[in-house]
Amino acid sequence: MLDWLKNINREYPGFWKQYLQKFEHRSKRFVIISLENSGQNPDKDVIFSIGAIAVTENSVSIGDEFEVIIPQYKYLHDNDISNEFIIESKLEKQSEPEAIEAFIDYIGNAVLVGHRIHFDIDLINMALSKLQCGRLKNEALDIEIMHRKLNDLPEKPFPLDELLRHYKVPGTARISAADDAYSNALLFLKLKSKLGIN
Amino acid sequence: MRNSIADRIAEFLKDFPPFNKLSFDDLVKIASEIRVVSLEKNQTLFKTNDQLHSSFYVVASGMVNLTVIADAEETLLHKCIPGDIFGLRPFFARNNYMMTAKAREESLIYAIPISIFRPYVAQNQEVLNFLLESFAATSRNPLDQDLRGNLVSDSISLPEQKQEMQFFQSLNYNKNPLRVSSAQLTQEVATLMTENLFDSAIVVQNSFPVGILTDSDLRSKIATGRYPISIAVDRVMSAPVITVGENISLAEAQLLMLKNNVSHLCVTADGTDRSEIKGVISQHDLIVAQASNPGVLVKEIKRSHSAKELRQVREKMGEIIRSSMSKNIPLTHICNIASEINMALIKRSVELSILDLGSPPARFAWMSIGSQGRREQLLYTDQDSFLVFEDVAPEKYREVKDYFLKLAKRAVGVLEKIGYAPCPNGHVAGNPQWCHSLSDWTKQFESWMNAPGEKSNQISSIFFDFEIAFGEPKMEEILLDAVFRNNRKNSFFDYLGNDALRKPAALSFFKKFQLEEEGEFRDKFDIKLRAIMPLIDGARLISIAQGIRGITNTHMRFKQLAMSDTKHSETYLSCAEAFLLLSKYRTLEGLKNDNDGRYVNLDELSRTDREKIKFALEPMEELHEVIKSKFRLTQFS
Incomplete structure (x- = not known):
């Protein structure tokens, strides 16, 4: 509430206004996201790449996909880390503002899904605040919590690998954030039908 | 992007x-x-x-x-x-x-x-x-x-495809029945039927069936003089005619005939009497369908010219077994049919190999052993066999043995292509060790029986369940003589007995199933080793000791033992039943997973099924007691 009061007179960037307008309708689209990042502290850490893929009508739409690499030259330089792997990657590279803008355009009002998604959302919110935008408004579902709910399990960490094995999701080489998002999407499909979410 | x-x-x-x-x-x-x-x-x-x-x-x-x-x-x-x-x-x-x-x-x-x-x-x-x-x-x-x-x-x-698919359920019937109009005279119709050698004619009105005239109508209504032969056919026909749809199964046709007490069914496009006539099914068609199926397969086997054709026949047999199991046909019948077909397949494989290699230089016999020899093979389990050829002059021995080795390898190869994996222990005729002359084999059996476990620790007891598949029946006789001449030797039965008792237990102390603890089949129940093998071994041991010849099938062995050894007959009979039941579960598991069904996933079975299996394991204990009392077994030899 306070946020809203504070921001009531603030002028948002255009893409953010468009994003906000999309929330007039509820979405039937799920977007599974996965980030590669330097860590989970929103104040210090940065996003290296974003992979996302959409699930609609109980199936993964391969075409409805998003992947981007953000070469965080400054962060790498500050922390004295080699930036070779990012330079060598053949995937599209964008600066953080461009990448975040494209990402916001892509997700729209979809329900976000991910493994321990709150960390991802915190990081994205941080990146958004750097662009003078508000926080993400999307609903979010956490795969780990879905698994716990389904099986009535106590608070115990379930790493992604373990879940993939448990639900017999066929192994793909999980190299990039996009691969992770795809594996997560398959996992989500199974959990979704088991939990009866529509 | x-x-x-x-x-x-x-x-x-x-x-x-x-x-x-x-x-x-x-x-x-x-x-x-x-x-x-x-x-x-x-x-x-x-x-x-x-x-x-x-x-x-x-x-x-x-x-x-x-x-x-x-x-x-x-x-x-x-x-x-x-x-x-x-x-x-x-x-x-x-x-x-x-x-x-x-x-x-x-x-x-x-x-x-x-x-x-x-x-x-x-x-x-x-x-x-x-x-x-x-x-x-x-x-x-x-x-x-x-x-x-x-x-x-x-x-x-595609219609042909359909026919093929339901080969074992669907019926062949007359697709072009005699159609007559209701105004025709009975005499004319009878003449038409006689000319066409049909025993029925369908009476049609506006191209829909309204009745049927059969031999029995002619007998009961015309020949008795109740109606003149010049009467219109619609006065004497049976009406209404029982109509059925096109893809009716054997069983259903049978039921309908019994229920309506008729000998003919009219096939129509949609199964009602308001549609186009497609054919007529007579009782005779049912008899043909019932009698000929496995026979047709055996005929097909005899006509096949390649492993591929044989394979197709074997796959069809899988279908027969599958459908028979689901119809609850007794397992002994299924086994009999399956073993006839298996034998025919082996025979044809050897024949095909002979066709390739030229005629054999000496007489020989191809023996099936193991599950094929016992006539218990329902699934694609491995093939076990050996080959005996008659004694030849020493200078020709090499040449003859080479020929038979080649022949055996080829036949084993054909069988492999059909889908029988070779025995993992190498118990196939293609192995030089198991392709011998008759006198060598006699000696081999004698040495197994007189000095068991001396040369190699593994005398395979499966060699004692042999049945001739191809060749000279006399050789089988001679080998059987060799076996039963020596069946007074205690050491041999000691060995077999210990072998039979040494199998790991099926149930734990607390009457729980002993599941596999590790490996690929973890948490599954090894029904072959823990439940079926002990019965097979026991049956073999006692029946050889009792001198029962010519029976290798475990079920039959127990039945025979129950008759000859009346003291324990109850144990034997319950073992026979248990064997059938356990084999059935194994076969079902094998059909479900397309493998040899050795490892049963108990979790997928219902509670009653699990209890049935447990119940079937009980006679095993009694059988072990019988074995212990009959033979002086030194448990730790």
Whole structure:
């Protein structure tokens, strides 16, 4: 509430206004996201790449996909880390503002899904605040919590690998954030039908 | 923008037809339109009469069963494994699906939109041909391994195919019955029937059946003088006629005839008497259908000229076994039929090898041993055999042995192609160790019986369950003589007895099943080693000791023992029953998973089934007691 009061007179960037307008309708689209990042502290850490893929009508739409690499030259330089792997990657590279803008355009009002998604959302919110935008408004579902709910399990960490094995999701080489998002999407499909979410 | 997931999928697709005919860039384009669907076990993707989907499907992982339902019975058309395509109907036809696609296990399916794929089909003749072929596959056997990946699925619309598919359920009947109008005179109709050698004529009005005139009508109404022979046929016909639909099964036809007390059924397009006549089924058709099926297979085997043809026959036998099991036909009958067919297959394999190699230089006999020799082989288990040839002059020995080794290797190879894996212990005639002259074999059996466990620790007891499959029956006699001449030797029975008792227990101290603790079959129950083998071994041991010749089948051995050894007859009879029951569960498991059914997943069985198995394990204890009391076993020898 306070946020809203504070921001009531603030002028948002255009893409953010468009994003906000999309929330007039509820979405039937799920977007599974996965980030590669330097860590989970929103104040210090940065996003290296974003992979996302959409699930609609109980199936993964391969075409409805998003992947981007953000070469965080400054962060790498500050922390004295080699930036070779990012330079060598053949995937599209964008600066953080461009990448975040494209990402916001892509997700729209979809329900976000991910493994321990709150960390991802915190990081994205941080990146958004750097662009003078508000926080993400999307609903979010956490795969780990879905698994716990389904099986009535106590608070115990379930790493992604373990879940993939448990639900017999066929192994793909999980190299990039996009691969992770795809594996997560398959996992989500199974959990979704088991939990009866529509 | 590059889509790395689409790349991955294109990478997967490019190994399978028809996608291997397309360029990688095209595949990436197609892949980026794919939707991935996840199916739970037993989830249905589409079923018969569903509206067509806008996509066709490729299995990415798991397995999808395609089935058709005829006569309220599901018939499996094809098991789609990763890379197989199915659901092609929307490409070529407008009407609804003709089959059901259901996940056999958790599966991932790529749905490729038809609208995306159609341009590639139009541009690429090879792709089009492949799809057409797959759609209209006229292959005789959809399970044929050689056609894997080539053939799929939507072919059920072809009538010949259908006939083939339901070979064992459907009936052959007269498709062109005699049709007469209701105003015709009985005498004329009778003349027509006699001329055409038919025993019935269908009376038609406005091309719909209104009645039927059969031999028995003529007998009871005309020959008795109740009606003159010049009367119109509609006065003496049986009406109304019982009508049935086209794909009626044997069992159903039988039931209808009994229920309505008629000898003929009229087949119509939709099964009512208000549609076109398609044929007539007589009692005789039922008899033919009942009597000839396994016989037809044996005939087919005799006519086959390649391992591939034999394989198709064996697959059909799988169908017989499957349908017989589901109809609760006694297992002993199924075993008898299956072993006749197995024997015919082995015989034909040896014959084919002889045809290739030229006639043999000496007389010989091909012996089946193990489960084939005991006539208990229902599943694709391994083949075990040995070969005996008559004694020849020493200078010719080498040459003769070489010939038979070659022959045996070839025959074993043919059998392998049919689907019988060679014995992992090498107990096949192709092995130089098990291809000997008659005197060598006599000696071999004698040394096994006189000094068991001396040379090699593993005398395989399965060698004592032999049955001749091909060749000179006299040799079998001579070997049997050798075995029973020596059956007074205690050391041999000691050995066999210990061997029989040494099998790991089936139940734990707390009457729980002993499951496999590690390895691929973890938490499954080894029904072969822990439950069936002890019975087989026990039956063999006691029946050889009692001098029961000529019976190798475990069930029959127990039955025979119950008669000859009355003191323990109850134990033997319960063992016989237990053996059948356990074999049945093994066979069911094997059919379900397409393997030898050795490891049973108890979790999938119902509680009553588990209790039945436990109950069947009880006679084993008694049998062990009998063995211990009969033979002086030094347990720790």
